[in-house]
Amino acid sequence: MVGSKGEMRGPGLEPLFWGLFSAGGVVASFLVPVFAALALAGGLEPGRLRAFAAGWPGKLLLLALLTLPFFHCAHRVKHVLMDLGLHGAHAVLGIVCYGGATVASIAAVVVILRI
Amino acid sequence: MSAPAIGAGSGSRARTKTYRKPVPANWWLQRWPYLRFMLREATSIPIAAFLVLLLLQVARLPGAGLLRSPLGIAVSVLALVAGIFHSITWHILSAQIFVFRLSEDYEVPRPVLMAVNFGAWLVVSAIVWGLAW
Numbered sequence: 001m002v003g004s005k006g007e008m009r010g011p012g013l014e015p016l017f018w019g020l021f022s023a024g025g026v027v028a029s030f031l032v033p034v035f036a037a038l039a040l041a042g043g044l045e046p047g048r049l050r051a052f053a054a055g056w057p058g059k060l061l062l063l064a065l066l067t068l069p070f071f072h073c074a075h076r077v078k079h080v081l082m083d084l085g086l087h088g089a090h091a092v093l094g095i096v097c098y099g100g101a102t103v104a105s106i107a108a109v110v111v112i113l114r115i
Numbered sequence: 116m117s118a119p120a121i122g123a124g125s126g127s128r129a130r131t132k133t134y135r136k137p138v139p140a141n142w143w144l145q146r147w148p149y150l151r152f153m154l155r156e157a158t159s160i161p162i163a164a165f166l167v168l169l170l171l172q173v174a175r176l177p178g179a180g181l182l183r184s185p186l187g188i189a190v191s192v193l194a195l196v197a198g199i200f201h202s203i204t205w206h207i208l209s210a211q212i213f214v215f216r217l218s219e220d221y222e223v224p225r226p227v228l229m230a231v232n233f234g235a236w237l238v239v240s241a242i243v244w245g246l247a248w
Binding site: 025026028029030031032033034035036037038039040042043044045046047048049050052053055057058061062065066069070072073074076077079080083084085104107108111112115 | 138140142143153156157159160162163165166167169170172173174176177178179180182183187188191192194195197198199201202205206209235236239240243244246247248
């Protein structure tokens with residue numbers, strides 16, 4: 001792996017984040033369009049969403065949707081920004097993007113399990 | 116990917132300088148495949164925005180319908196378009212990556228894998244719709 005200064009580095013946490021990126025991509029590819037369509041059709045109104053999240057199938061679907069895809073998006077945003085010339089900010093971008101995805105995922109688990 | 120360092124003294128940590136050709140920041144506007152790559156990467160932005168809104172809506176239940184506000188509708192429309200684009204490219208891509216060998220000399224053909232991907236996407240979508248509606 002080539003670092004920001006062109007030095008060889010070990011892989012570090014990259015394989016973990018790549019795994020989460022990949023898993024998030026799978027979850028997003030199966031769930032995002034139908035949830036976006038439901039939102040537009042009024043299927044995620046508070047009453048309906050609450051009933052959906054009250055049962056275990058709905059809870060598990062929401063847990064999958066509101067955790068892994070955040071890591072997918074974080075990875076893509078980080079690499080787009082690096083591709084746009086921010087190679088030097090590799091470490092900061094990693095902390096901001098993956099940190100944000102971690103915070104959002106923890107929040108999602110707490111919030112969904114409370115319903 | 117790490118190549119053996121040439122001339123690294125024993126005991127010293129190997130550090131190799133790699134030449135990086137300078138790339139202009141607008142490289143992705145120069146060829147359609149590059150732009151298509153960037154568009155696919157950019158689908159993650161409306162998708163992330165939608166997921167954050169959905170998370171906020173779940174957090175404030177039984178509070179007001181965030182996803183039906185003008186912002187919520189706009190984000191949902193963008194996420195629907197971006198999400199379908201992501202799904203199509205992802206299902207095509209994963210059919211290229213995975214190799215399923217049923218026997219020594221029979222590999223499931225790519226179009227079959229792709230059909231399974233798209234079929235599974237349809238079934239999952241129908242199940243989720245049925246559960247939520």
